[in-house]
Amino acid sequence: MIDILLIGHDYRYELSEFLKLFSSEFSFLESSEVFDVNNEDEFDSLAISKKIYELSDLDNDILINRLHVDRDMHHISIISETIVISNNAISYQKELSEHLDFEKKFANNEKKIDNVIKSASKRLIQKSMFEFLKNRFDAYVPWGILTGIRPLKIVHSLLDEGLSEANVIDILKNNYLISDEKVDLLMKVAKRERKYIYPVDEDKISLYVSIPFCPTKCLYCSFPSHPLAKFGKLRDSYLEKLIYEAKGLGELIKLQGKSIETLYIGGGTPTALDAEQLDFLIKSLFEIFDLEQLEEFTVEAGRPDSITREKLEVLKRNNVTRISINPQTMNQDTLDKIGRNHTVQDIVDCFFLARELGFDNINMDLILGLPGETPDMVENTMKEIVKLNPENVTVHTLALKRASDLNINIEEYKSDLSSYKNMISMIEISQKYMSMYEYSPYYLYRQKHMLGNLENIGYSKDGKECMYNMQIMEEMQSNYAIGAGAVSKFVYLKENRIERVDDVKNVEIYIDRVDDMIDKKYAEVKKNGY
Numbered sequence: 001m002i003d004i005l006l007i008g009h010d011y012r013y014e015l016s017e018f019l020k021l022f023s024s025e026f027s028f029l030e031s032s033e034v035f036d037v038n039n040e041d042e043f044d045s046l047a048i049s050k051k052i053y054e055l056s057d058l059d060n061d062i063l064i065n066r067l068h069v070d071r072d073m074h075h076i077s078i079i080s081e082t083i084v085i086s087n088n089a090i091s092y093q094k095e096l097s098e099h100l101d102f103e104k105k106f107a108n109n110e111k112k113i114d115n116v117i118k119s120a121s122k123r124l125i126q127k128s129m130f131e132f133l134k135n136r137f138d139a140y141v142p143w144g145i146l147t148g149i150r151p152l153k154i155v156h157s158l159l160d161e162g163l164s165e166a167n168v169i170d171i172l173k174n175n176y177l178i179s180d181e182k183v184d185l186l187m188k189v190a191k192r193e194r195k196y197i198y199p200v201d202e203d204k205i206s207l208y209v210s211i212p213f214c215p216t217k218c219l220y221c222s223f224p225s226h227p228l229a230k231f232g233k234l235r236d237s238y239l240e241k242l243i244y245e246a247k248g249l250g251e252l253i254k255l256q257g258k259s260i261e262t263l264y265i266g267g268g269t270p271t272a273l274d275a276e277q278l279d280f281l282i283k284s285l286f287e288i289f290d291l292e293q294l295e296e297f298t299v300e301a302g303r304p305d306s307i308t309r310e311k312l313e314v315l316k317r318n319n320v321t322r323i324s325i326n327p328q329t330m331n332q333d334t335l336d337k338i339g340r341n342h343t344v345q346d347i348v349d350c351f352f353l354a355r356e357l358g359f360d361n362i363n364m365d366l367i368l369g370l371p372g373e374t375p376d377m378v379e380n381t382m383k384e385i386v387k388l389n390p391e392n393v394t395v396h397t398l399a400l401k402r403a404s405d406l407n408i409n410i411e412e413y414k415s416d417l418s419s420y421k422n423m424i425s426m427i428e429i430s431q432k433y434m435s436m437y438e439y440s441p442y443y444l445y446r447q448k449h450m451l452g453n454l455e456n457i458g459y460s461k462d463g464k465e466c467m468y469n470m471q472i473m474e475e476m477q478s479n480y481a482i483g484a485g486a487v488s489k490f491v492y493l494k495e496n497r498i499e500r501v502d503d504v505k506n507v508e509i510y511i512d513r514v515d516d517m518i519d520k521k522y523a524e525v526k527k528n529g530y
Contacts, residue, residue, distance in 0.1 A: 002026035011122050017147040018126050022133040123175065130177055140420050143455075144177030149446045150473060151178075155190040185441060185457075192442045193470050200476050202493060204261040204293075205253070206468055209242070209285065210483030211265060212507055213272035215305050216339050225268045226507050232272075234507055238484070239277060241514040243284045245482045245503075248518035250288040252525060253480065260289055261477070262296040262468040268485075269302040275310040282318040296467045298322040298363075304350040305342040309357075316357050322392075322466060325350050326365035330384040331377045334370050344384070351388050361464055363392035368426040370398055375425040382433035391464035393439060395430045397423065397447075397454040427454055434459045443469045482517070484510035490524055499524055 002019065004026060006012060012028060019026050126145040134141055143151065154176070158168045165187065172178045172186065213235060214225040226234075253260070263285070273281065285291075299315055301307050301323045315323060327347040329335060335342065354362055364385055368378055385393060434441075439459035443466070446455045458469055471477040472489075475498055481488045485505040491498050501524050503517045504510050510517070 003029050005029045011125065014122050014147070015125070018129075018145060019133070021141050021147065022137045022139045127177065140424065142179040142182045143446070144179070146176055146178065146446075150475070151182075151186060151446065152190055152193065152444060153474060155186050156194070156474060156476075159190065159194070182455075185444065189441050189444050189457075192440065192465070193474060196465060196467055196470050197474055197476050200493060202478075202491075203258055205258045205478045205480055206262045206264065206471050207260045207289065208472075208479055208481035208483075208486055208488075209246075209263070209265045209281075210267060210481065210486040210503070211270040211273060211281075212268040212484045212505070213238075214267065214269045215272060215303060216341055228272055231507055234511070235273060235277060237511050238507055239273075239281055241511045242281070242483050243288070245514050245517055246285060246288045249480060249482055249521060252522060253289065256525065258478075259293045260291055261293065262471065263291065263294055263298070264468045265299045267300060267302065269306050270299055271301050271303070271306040271308075271311050275308065275314050278311055279314045279318070282314070282320075286318075296321055298324070298466065298468055300324045300326070301350075301354070302326050303340065303342065304346040305340070307350045307353075309353060312354055312357050312359070316359065322361040322363065323354060323359055324363040324365060324392075325354065325390075326363075327381075327385075328365060328367045329370055329373065329377070330381040331373065334373055334377070337371055348384075348388065351390070361392070362390045363394060363466070364388070364390045365394045365396065366430070367396045367398050368430060369423055373426075375422055375429060378426045379429050382430060386433055386437045389437075392458065392460045392466060393434065394456065394458045395427075395434070396456045397427070423454060430457075438462075442466075443473050445473050480521070488521060488524075490528070492528065499528075 002023065002025065004015065004019075006015075006028065016026075123145065130141075130145055133139065155168060155172070158171060159165075163171075169183055169187065172183045173180070178186070212226055213228055213231060216227050216229075217225050265281075270278070297320050299320045299322075301312070301315070303326065307325070312323075325347065327335075327344070328338070328340070330344050330347065332344050335344065351362065351364075366381060366385065439461060441457045442460050443458040444455055458466065460466070472479055475489065475491055476493065478491045479489045482503065484503055484507045486503045488501040488503075489498055490501065501520050504513060
């Protein structure tokens with residue numbers, strides 16, 4: 001157990017997320033009685049004691065870090081304190097001073113400068129603890145002190161400030177302690193993304209449409225997914241209200257003078273609608289919204305047990321440019337275990353049916369670390385996927401989502417979850433096959449509670465990158481979203497600010513309260529002077 005004492009600051013949330021990289025066994029103390037620490041008002045202090053079995057070792061396991069903060073002068077320095085780890089003293093004073101001098105150039109108001117101070121303070125504390133915790137728990141932490149889900153935003157921000165690639169790489173390694181392998185991955189993806197998301201145009205937006213129905217709910221899923229057996233009868237009513245919300249949003253987009261660059265219909269499983277419903281939905285969207293400047297139109301065809309020739313013909317006839325057929329794994333035992341009511345052969349048959357109908361940009365989603373899977377099983381999946389030769393392959397690392405059945409019943413599945421060592425091996429296997437068959441990473445993000453503290457990577461053939469995925473991850477373009485569970489993100493680039501407006505997740509509540517969903521979006525736009 002790690003006991004943590006915060007003195008003079010309250011970075012409890014940030015330190016909790018950071019400590020989870022190493023261990024789940026920690027708690028925050030409310031008193032300094034167990035430490036020999038003077039509580040002086042001018043200090044922000046963090047004290048950490050690692051409880052161990054031999055009391056004779058305790059003195060060498062005390063970590064104390066103090067920051068002197070002069071708010072008026074916007075200055076931070078270390079005050080002659082030592083971090084006692086095997087009797088080695090460590091000082092970050094020079095690094096922090098240089099970092100603040102650099103960042104303050106870009107902080108043009110009091111609030112931004114204060115945020116710089118807080119950010120630097122938190123990072124300093126995390127860095128001072130990093131090697132101690134890494135060694136103590138023998139942890140694999142390739143992303144260094146990063147706990148956020150969008151590490152590429154750091155890279156883009158630094159490049160936007162005019163830094164050279166060499167400078168950016170140095171900051172990633174030294175300020176964030178990211179491994180060489182992950183730094184190389186970040187730089188590759190960032191350079192590929194920048195061709196698509198720059199120059200930034202605030203008049204362009206992306207549009208997301210949520211279809212929150214599924215044939216069944218998968219074990220790992222926390223998305224809005226209402227099983228057809230129970231909620232299928234609501235599909236017509238839901239579509240009626242969804243079109244109603246679309247009309248309200250359409251008027252707002254016209255008032256703002258925005259143009260829609262990408263359209264993405266996701267879920268749930270959009271092909272949980274029947275062919276007639278799908279056709280009605282897409283035709284209605286094209287009637288409501290001005291889609292003359294649309295550059296990409298994606299529909300998650302999703303699960304093979306929801307795909308038919310008739311539905312794929314509807315998508316092709318309505319000029320859908322990109323679809324997803326998502327196996328998650330090509331091992332039948334795992335498909336059965338996670339609640340997918342289809343076979344491996346069904347996946348193959350659906351893929352070739354889509355090819356037969358002329359789809360030339362197909363994505364396939366995979367999840368590494370599914371319960372009971374081994375590296376050999378992942379290798380089998382990769383071999384089967386590259387045989388099909390889709391244009392996109394998105395490789396996810398299993399995340400234990402709070403609302404998923406997997407997480408709720410975690411004790412039942414704990415012994416089936418992959419170890420760190422196996423997760424690393426699985427990632428390496430996926431990377432090997434993607435590289436061998438000329439797929440390159442084009443977008444990347446992380447999730448909380450991911451096995452192995454790893455990442456999700458989107459791979460594609462050259463020229464087949466998904467613009468929507470890149471825009472939604474880097475958050476340089478507003479994403480307007482409709483439907484149950486949909487989350488709109490209004491991006492204000494000049495203020496470096498993002499506001500989220502969410503639609504309720506429950507389909508029945510959404511149907512009853514759709515006017516509220518429209519009103520919330522108008523309120524967000526109105527309060528910002530548009």
